[in-house]
Amino acid sequence: AxxxxxxxxxxxxxxxxxxxxxxxxxxxxxxxxxxxxxxxTSWTEYILTHYRGVFCLFFLLPLSALFExxxxxxxxxxxxxxxxxxxxxxxxxxxxxxxxxxxxxxxxKKAKMCTAxxxxxxxxxxxxxxxxxxTKIYLGDLCNVLDVNVDAGLVKVEPLVTMGQLTHALLPLxxxxxxxxxLDDLTVGGLVSGVGIETxxxxxxxxxxxxxxxxxxxxxxTVINCSKDEHPEIFYMVPWSHGTLGFLTAATIxxxxxxxxxxxxxxxxxxxxxxxxxxxxxxxxxxxxDDETCAFGVEALAYSRDHWVVMVANMCDEPKGVxxxxxxxxxxxxxxxxxxxxxxxxxxxxxxxxxxxRHYYHRHxxxxxxxxxxxxPFGNQAWFRYLxxxxxxxxxxxxxxxxxxxxxxxxxxxxxxxxLLVPVKNLGESIDLFHKEFEVYPLWLCPMRIKSDGRKExxxxxxxxxxxxxxMFVDVGAYGNPLSPTFVAADSCRKCExxxxxVKGYQMMYADTYMTRExxxxxxxxxxxxxxxxxxxxxxxxxxxxxxxxxxxxxx
Numbered sequence: 336a337x338x339x340x341x342x343x344x345x346x347x348x349x350x351x352x353x354x355x356x357x358x359x360x361x362x363x364x365x366x367x368x369x370x371x372x373x374x375x376t377s378w379t380e381y382i383l384t385h386y387r388g389v390f391c392l393f394f395l396l397p398l399s400a401l402f403e404x405x406x407x408x409x410x411x412x413x414x415x416x417x418x419x420x421x422x423x424x425x426x427x428x429x430x431x432x433x434x435x436x437x438x439x440x441x442x443x444k445k446a447k448m449c450t451a452x453x454x455x456x457x458x459x460x461x462x463x464x465x466x467x468x469x470t471k472i473y474l475g476d477l478c479n480v481l482d483v484n485v486d487a488g489l490v491k492v493e494p495l496v497t498m499g500q501l502t503h504a505l506l507p508l509x510x511x512x513x514x515x516x517x518l519d520d521l522t523v524g525g526l527v528s529g530v531g532i533e534t535x536x537x538x539x540x541x542x543x544x545x546x547x548x549x550x551x552x553x554x555x556x557t558v559i560n561c562s563k564d565e566h567p568e569i570f571y572m573v574p575w576s577h578g579t580l581g582f583l584t585a586a587t588i589x590x591x592x593x594x595x596x597x598x599x600x601x602x603x604x605x606x607x608x609x610x611x612x613x614x615x616x617x618x619x620x621x622x623x624x625d626d627e628t629c630a631f632g633v634e635a636l637a638y639s640r641d642h643w644v645v646m647v648a649n650m651c652d653e654p655k656g657v658x659x660x661x662x663x664x665x666x667x668x669x670x671x672x673x674x675x676x677x678x679x680x681x682x683x684x685x686x687x688x689x690x691x692x693r694h695y696y697h698r699h700x701x702x703x704x705x706x707x708x709x710x711x712p713f714g715n716q717a718w719f720r721y722l723x724x725x726x727x728x729x730x731x732x733x734x735x736x737x738x739x740x741x742x743x744x745x746x747x748x749x750x751x752x753x754x755l756l757v758p759v760k761n762l763g764e765s766i767d768l769f770h771k772e773f774e775v776y777p778l779w780l781c782p783m784r785i786k787s788d789g790r791k792e793x794x795x796x797x798x799x800x801x802x803x804x805x806x807m808f809v810d811v812g813a814y815g816n817p818l819s820p821t822f823v824a825a826d827s828c829r830k831c832e833x834x835x836x837x838v839k840g841y842q843m844m845y846a847d848t849y850m851t852r853e854x855x856x857x858x859x860x861x862x863x864x865x866x867x868x869x870x871x872x873x874x875x876x877x878x879x880x881x882x883x884x885x886x887x888x889x890x891x
Contacts, residue, residue, distance in 0.1 A: 391711055395729040396711075396727070398730070406500075421481055428475040429558055431475065447877055448469055449470070449578070450471065453466070462735070477524075477584060480500070483504070483510070485510070485590075488591070489589060489590060493523070494522060494583045494584065494586065497520055497523075498519055498521045498697075499697065506692060509592060510590045512545055514535055516533045517696060518697070524586075527573060527574060528574070528575075528578050536781065536782065537618040537782035537783055537807070541786075545589045546586050547563075547587050548561070548570075548587035549561050549587075552584055568867055569871075571794045572797070579868070593650065597691075599647070599648045601645075603685060607763065611762050611763055614635050617633045618633050633648070637777060638777050653689075661688045664690070665698055668720065672715045678777075706815070707728050710734070747847075750817075751817050751827070751828070753812070754811070754842070755840060760805070770819075772828075775814070775816070775818070779811075780811060781809065783809070848885050856882075864881075
């Protein structure tokens with residue numbers, strides 16, 4: 336999934352080198368930064384840089400808990416008490432956006448447009464420089480679930496609706512969406528305009544494939560509705576476009592019936608080849624969305640090149656009898672972080688347990704995968720979980736807001752955050768390359784289909800299956816401080832990007848992109864994208880190309 340990785344501190348390590356969560360380590364990067372003459376100009380900046388964990392404990396965590404409580408209350412009021420007025424309010428807000436865009440055109444199109452949402456509020460790792468110079472369009476508080484149509488199996492939402500909000504709204508009704516990425520704060524808008532992946536993506540594909548309708552405000556102020564039958568040339572190009580075609584104001588998404596629990600099988604391996612064979616076999620089961628031989632969820636955590644735990648999950652009813660002893664409500668604030676819970680099966684062997692569906696969906700939220708361990712190194716210790724675990728995780732937006740120039744450079748030079756989508760048949764090569772260039776563990780491995788079926792003939796987006804028709808890819812996610820002695824941020828990332836292009840894979844664009852414009856266009860098919868932008872009124876004047884929004888030099 337598209338997620339923030341905001342931590343500097345203790346490097347991650349394979350099992351034979353794992354350290355205690357309470358272990359302390361002085362950053363090995365201060366000499367580098369000192370040589371670059373990064374100066375701390377105030378006591379506030381000094382504290383935010385050198386005592387980030389303390390600041391997080393006493394300030395960010397309480398603020399995050401209060402902010403989360405506010406969001407929960409606001410969303411509950413909007414969903415249950417303002418249901419009758421939501422559609423009218425939505426239409427009013429969309430009209431206001433259209434009016435702002437028309438005013439921009441009338442005023443001479445002096446600068447390109449972007450949303451007025453501050454960069455620190457987004458889930459991307461970096462903040463685009465364009466936020467400082469572009470004309471800002473205020474989109475309002477587009478954070479409502481507009482309609483749940485059980486008969487049609489569809490839910491209509493505004494772009495700032497989060498995954499946590501969506502599960503709270505749908506699960507009590509007995510429904511979910513087929514692909515629900517695991518972090519609470521991920522928004523529908525980010526998953527549509529960027530990319531979204533979950534453990535069910537091997538079956539249903541990327542998040543974009545469960546969307547059936549988009550509403551956008553174009554660069555001339557026109558409000559359009561698009562689907563595979565209405566403006567398909569726009570509908571298929573919105574995913575991955577990063578807001579370079581128009582302003583997304585609503586999306587309609589498929590729903591499926593949900594069950595109360597998920598039965599998870601943990602399959603540990605100590606041999607890479609055996610692990611890959613199991614992972615690929617489970618990923619490729621089933622040939623269509625309704626094939627019951629295909630598991631609901633498949634993922635793996637690699638704790639070293641050879642130490643893996645493959646997880647196979649299926650929705651089920653509440654267990655009965657002796658099976659109830661296997662229930663694990665992993666989402667409770669006092670429970671161990673999920674990735675540490677999974678690691679124990681390397682020692683204890685294969686097992687299975689039952690996890691409530693919402694807990695399963697958001698299993699990586701409390702630790703932001705494993706990045707929180709670098710900010711709050713004692714966060715997974717029992718005393719902290721029971722006393723203050725309910726405050727976790729710190730809000731990524733607040734982490735970005737409190738970032739200093741020195742910590743920003745620490746991230747840039749000595750921290751890796753990459754999600755690379757490669758054909759599953761190249762997974763072994765990918766792991767070996769990541770080990771050589773990064774040596775960051777755990778690695779998150781999530782299979783997903785890049786689908787060709789169901790598309791209207793003649794239309795395609797920025798990504799496509801392999802030329803031989805193989806749709807099965809895998810997201811290899813590396814998040815942490817590299818241990819590789821040859822790691823150099825730009826050089827190592829460039830080598831991985833080169834490999835991904837060679838095997839016809841793709842890079843998630845929330846992370847640092849070091850490719851040239853030509854290399855970027857080689858990776859992503861721009862043929863229909865360029866034609867569409869040229870045909871849409873004011874589009875070239877209003878929005879930059881995707882590359883100009885996501886490339887490393889245009890981000891802070």
